[in-house]
Amino acid sequence: MDEQFLDLLAEKYDTEEKIITEIINLEAISNLPKGTEHFVSDLHGEFQAFQHVLRNGSGTVKEKIKELFREVWTDQEINDFAALVYYPEEKIQLVIGELSNKQALNQWYRLTIEHMLKLISYASSKYTRSKLRKALPEQYVYIVEELLYKTDSTNNKDPYYEEIYRQIISLGQADNLIIGLAYTTQRLVVDHLHVVGDIYDRGPYPDKIMDTLINYHSVDIQWGNHDVLWIGAYAGSLVCLANIIRICARYDNLDIIEDVYGINLRPLLNLAEKYYDDNPSFRPKLQAGHNVSEQEILQITKIHQAIAMIQFKLESPIIKRRPYFNMSERLLLEQIDYDNNEINICGKTYLLENTCFATVNPQKPEQLLEEERQVMEKLLFSVQHSEKMARHMNFLMKKGSLYLKYNGNLLIHGCIPLDEEGNMEEMQIEDKTYAGRQLLDVFEDYLRYAFAHPEETEDLATDMVWYIWTGECSSLFGKREMTTFERYFIQDKEAHKERKNPYYHLRENEEICRKIMQEFDMNPDHGHVINGHTPVKEISGESPVKANGKMIVIDGGFSKAYQSTTGIAGYTLLYNSFGMQLVAHKKFNSKEDVLCNGTDVLSLKRLVDKELARKLVRETNVGEQLLQKISNLKDLLDYRYMK
Ligand SMILES: O=P(O)(O)OC[C@H]1O[C@](O)(COP(=O)(O)O)[C@@H](O)[C@@H]1O
Numbered sequence: 202m203d204e205q206f207l208d209l210l211a212e213k214y215d216t217e218e219k220i221i222t223e224i225i226n227l228e229a230i231s232n233l234p235k236g237t238e239h240f241v242s243d244l245h246g247e248f249q250a251f252q253h254v255l256r257n258g259s260g261t262v263k264e265k266i267k268e269l270f271r272e273v274w275t276d277q278e279i280n281d282f283a284a285l286v287y288y289p290e291e292k293i294q295l296v297i298g299e300l301s302n303k304q305a306l307n308q309w310y311r312l313t314i315e316h317m318l319k320l321i322s323y324a325s326s327k328y329t330r331s332k333l334r335k336a337l338p339e340q341y342v343y344i345v346e347e348l349l350y351k352t353d354s355t356n357n358k359d360p361y362y363e364e365i366y367r368q369i370i371s372l373g374q375a376d377n378l379i380i381g382l383a384y385t386t387q388r389l390v391v392d393h394l395h396v397v398g399d400i401y402d403r404g405p406y407p408d409k410i411m412d413t414l415i416n417y418h419s420v421d422i423q424w425g426n427h428d429v430l431w432i433g434a435y436a437g438s439l440v441c442l443a444n445i446i447r448i449c450a451r452y453d454n455l456d457i458i459e460d461v462y463g464i465n466l467r468p469l470l471n472l473a474e475k476y477y478d479d480n481p482s483f484r485p486k487l488q489a490g491h492n493v494s495e496q497e498i499l500q501i502t503k504i505h506q507a508i509a510m511i512q513f514k515l516e517s518p519i520i521k522r523r524p525y526f527n528m529s530e531r532l533l534l535e536q537i538d539y540d541n542n543e544i545n546i547c548g549k550t551y552l553l554e555n556t557c558f559a560t561v562n563p564q565k566p567e568q569l570l571e572e573e574r575q576v577m578e579k580l581l582f583s584v585q586h587s588e589k590m591a592r593h594m595n596f597l598m599k600k601g602s603l604y605l606k607y608n609g610n611l612l613i614h615g616c617i618p619l620d621e622e623g624n625m626e627e628m629q630i631e632d633k634t635y636a637g638r639q640l641l642d643v644f645e646d647y648l649r650y651a652f653a654h655p656e657e658t659e660d661l662a663t664d665m666v667w668y669i670w671t672g673e674c675s676s677l678f679g680k681r682e683m684t685t686f687e688r689y690f691i692q693d694k695e696a697h698k699e700r701k702n703p704y705y706h707l708r709e710n711e712e713i714c715r716k717i718m719q720e721f722d723m724n725p726d727h728g729h730v731i732n733g734h735t736p737v738k739e740i741s742g743e744s745p746v747k748a749n750g751k752m753i754v755i756d757g758g759f760s761k762a763y764q765s766t767t768g769i770a771g772y773t774l775l776y777n778s779f780g781m782q783l784v785a786h787k788k789f790n791s792k793e794d795v796l797c798n799g800t801d802v803l804s805l806k807r808l809v810d811k812e813l814a815r816k817l818v819r820e821t822n823v824g825e826q827l828l829q830k831i832s833n834l835k836d837l838l839d840y841r842y843m844k
């Protein structure tokens with residue numbers, strides 16, 4: 202071992218005792234059961250439903266409550282206590298409103314604190330004391346530890362403990378303590394969260410999801426195609442920027458752009474008012490319960506057309522300067538017969554309806570009007586100077602990656618592009634050809650380069666971010682083409698079809714999944730491929746567990762727009778020391794429903810994999826680091842003390 206490294210290490214561990222204590226500590230930790238991993242995906246801006254799943258740990262909180270109190274509590278009591286753990290602030294207010302006198306309330310406080318402590322003690326049984334301490338409400342650590350670790354079996358200290366409870370209540374600290382303990386419980390039931398992509402688009406609050414993730418104790422993100430689109434916009438890709446605004450307009454979410462990220466839409470609105478009118482194809486999909494006036498709808502409809510046309514124009518030069526993107530079929534503006542309002546796509550002629558080509562010059566259809574160019578320039582400036590946007594995008598980059606190998610599983614939002622024979626699909630980029638893991642690594646390198654160089658807007662790296670959103674070999678898109686244009690202007694549904702990469706039928710096959718895991722140097726006997734991206738149509742009998750259990754698809758289905766096609770509100774996955782469990786969620790109504798009626802989106806669990814022996818920390822990614830550290834410390838002991 203490098204002596205310089207050992208000398209550095211010796212600065213921190215400067216006595217024999219310190220080294221030995223740390224070795225014992227790390228050895229002990231690595232023999233604890235592994236913590237619970239929680240997998241969610243396709244959140245699509247649905248903050249309310251997401252935070253519910255996070256707060257209830259996909260059913261883990263209630264399960265623990267049941268295990269502890271089933272014998273002594275009614276279902277109603279269990280539900281009430283669960284609601285208190287999920288939404289402590291609101292539930293306490295409801296209880297205060299219901300209990301008629303102070304004495305009753307104080308009694309409730311006394312019992313509730315005791316129950317919370319019991320639950321915490323149970324939920325933390327597989328953690329070290331130090332880990333639990335870090336999860337406790339800071340200002341109450343001392344008294345909570347006193348109450349948690351009562352060791353006196355003689356009852357001599359009973360009056361002492363009672364006095365602690367009494368003081369907490371009489372000093373007006375009960376509410377805060379209960380709230381703090383509820384959050385401790387939430388934190389203890391899930392050790393680490395994986396977000397398998399698509400935080401952004403369609404739903405109204407992606408920013409609140411981002412803020413929640415930023416404050417979460419332990420998380421990683423596998424980017425989804427929609428997340429990459431937002432990264433691309435921030436990194437200087439005008440076409441990605443046009444796309445995110447178009448999708449926000451389409452889903453009546455322009456507030457996210459204007460109010461949340463502070464981007465001025467006025468120049469775009471002025472342009473839209475000048476060239477566009479009402480158009481049934483571009484009216485926004487309204488969010489339930491969102492009151493929008495006719496005038497606002499008209500405004501959004503105009504903005505929607507303006508930005509969609511800018512997007513289509515911006516696609517052309519990229520397709521032309523990157524022939525190996527193989528997207529010449531998508532040069533649609535050039536294939537339009539502007540006199541007859543028709544288009545020829547793949548040999549078939551379609552009539553165009555609800556067109557809005559006022560800014561298109563049929564001779565040079567890709568050319569932006571000077572006004573359009575200026576609007577995009579201003580928008581990009583605004584996006585790149587939004588403080589909140591910078592914070593959220595930096596976090597996406599820091600915690601995110603295109604794929605992740607974690608505790609033996611391969612996590613990826615979309616797919617591993619394959620050909621019909623099940624070989625890794627090849628893509629040529631400039632003069633080199635890539636496939637499989639190498640291709641994904643190259644994509645990620647380009648994306649990181651584009652992000653680090655936001656001032657470069659037409660270089661290959663920036664174009665590549667857009668390719669990852671929509672290209673045929675993208676591991677996040679996984680389809681041959683994105684038929685956005687067709688869905689706006691052509692009635693015939695045949696033209697809307699997006700052909701999927703062969704991966705999506707081949708992934709049913711165990712051998713293929715094994716091959717993919719080998720491509721990533723993983724052990725196919727133990728691991729799984731975990732995907733999001735495609736809603737699992739439970740209604741039509743589709744199963745989220747495929748390939749003899751090697752493949753798990755957990756599109757969260759949080760997106761309301763897709764719930765009628767899936768029949769459920771999606772899946773999440775839990776992986777604890779006993780094995781893997783898939784959780785199917787019913788539609789989430791509202792927080793109020795959980796609080797008042799105790800209706801918790803019933804989660805149905807299905808065992809995917811059972812560990813033969815309880816899995817320990819030492820067998821995990823974190824454990825690997827611990828074992829490395831132990832080995833370093835042993836070297837240090839040897840080097841300094843000849844042991
Ligand atoms: O229904 P929308 O929101 O217009 O989006 C449809 C588009 O979204 C996509 O399904 C991609 O989004 P997902 O990653 O959520 O599937 C495209 O394939 C399709 O063209």
Ligand SMILES: [Mn+2]
Nearest residue numbers: 399425426734
């Ligand atoms: Mn997706």
